Amino acid sequence: NAGVTQTPKFQVLKTGQSMTLQCAQDMNHEYMSWYRQDPGMGLRLIHYSVGAGITDQGEVPNGYNVSRSTTEDFPLRLLSAAPSQTSVYFCASSYLGQGNTEAFFGQGTRLTVV
Amino acid sequence: DAKTTQPPSMDCAEGRAANLPCNHSTISGNEYVYWYRQIHSQGPQYIIHGLKNNETNEMASLIITEDRKSSTLILPHATLRDTAVYYCIVRAGTGTASKLTFGTGTRLQVTL
Numbered sequence: 263n264a265g266v267t268q269t270p271k272f273q274v275l276k277t278g279q280s281m282t283l284q285c286a287q288d289m290n291h292e293y294m295s296w297y298r299q300d301p302g303m304g305l306r307l308i309h310y311s312v313g314a315g316i317t318d319q320g321e322v323p324n325g326y327n328v329s330r331s332t333t334e335d336f337p338l339r340l341l342s343a344a345p346s347q348t349s350v351y352f353c354a355s356s357y358l359g360q361g362n363t364e365a366f367f368g369q370g371t372r373l374t375v376v
Numbered sequence: 377d378a379k380t381t382q383p384p385s386m387d388c389a390e391g392r393a394a395n396l397p398c399n400h401s402t403i404s405g406n407e408y409v410y411w412y413r414q415i416h417s418q419g420p421q422y423i424i425h426g427l428k429n430n431e432t433n434e435m436a437s438l439i440i441t442e443d444r445k446s447s448t449l450i451l452p453h454a455t456l457r458d459t460a461v462y463y464c465i466v467r468a469g470t471g472t473a474s475k476l477t478f479g480t481g482t483r484l485q486v487t488l
Binding site: 266295297299302303304305306307321350352354364365366367368369370 | 412417418419420421422425463476477478479480481
């Protein structure tokens with residue numbers, strides 16, 4: 263049972279480079295989201311999706327794009343990386359619905375932009 | 377979503393109960409209290425949640441005050457592996473997008 267799988271685990275980018283962080287889940291969850299976590303801080307929501315073809319912005323969306331073409335995958339794109347985007351990125355998924363929705367998190371992607 | 381207030385850090389001796397408090401004085405009637413923990417920069421892990429009643433599962437117990445303005449997560453017999461940052465989150469379950477707003481949590485250190 264894979265759960266939420268994030269790739270890569272580690273990445274170093276140069277300023278201005280682009281890349282895509284991958285996230286896949288095998289639990290048929292409607293809801294998926296991306297968070298970033300800076301040192302000593304809690305997670306902040308970047309983008310989220312309530313189903314294929316539907317995405318919306320979270321608290322800190324600038325500099326990131328997302329798409330949701332399938333239920334399973336929710337990639338996060340950095341079009342032009344900046345040092346301020348150095349962070350640990352977590353993908354999460356859950357069922358939708360009132361109350362009883364436990365979120366499952368991936369193990370994170372540690373991104374460094376130099 | 378209602379804001380939460382947690383102490384930044386706590387210590388607990390191994391084998392003793394760890395009681396982690398959370399204030400959520402602005403919680404509204406349809407908001408649930410969730411607890412997650414994050415062990416050493418891994419992805420957060422769900423622990424327990426509740427609306428009004430006290431809840432217990434294999435990991436922990438959740439005690440919610442009658443006015444719902446505060447709650448306590450109880451780890452009955454803390455072990456070294458329970459050392460983590462614990463997040464108390466109040467989440468609006470509206471049936472649409474379920475978004476988690478993380479604060480800075482409580483760093484629990486379990487010691488021998």
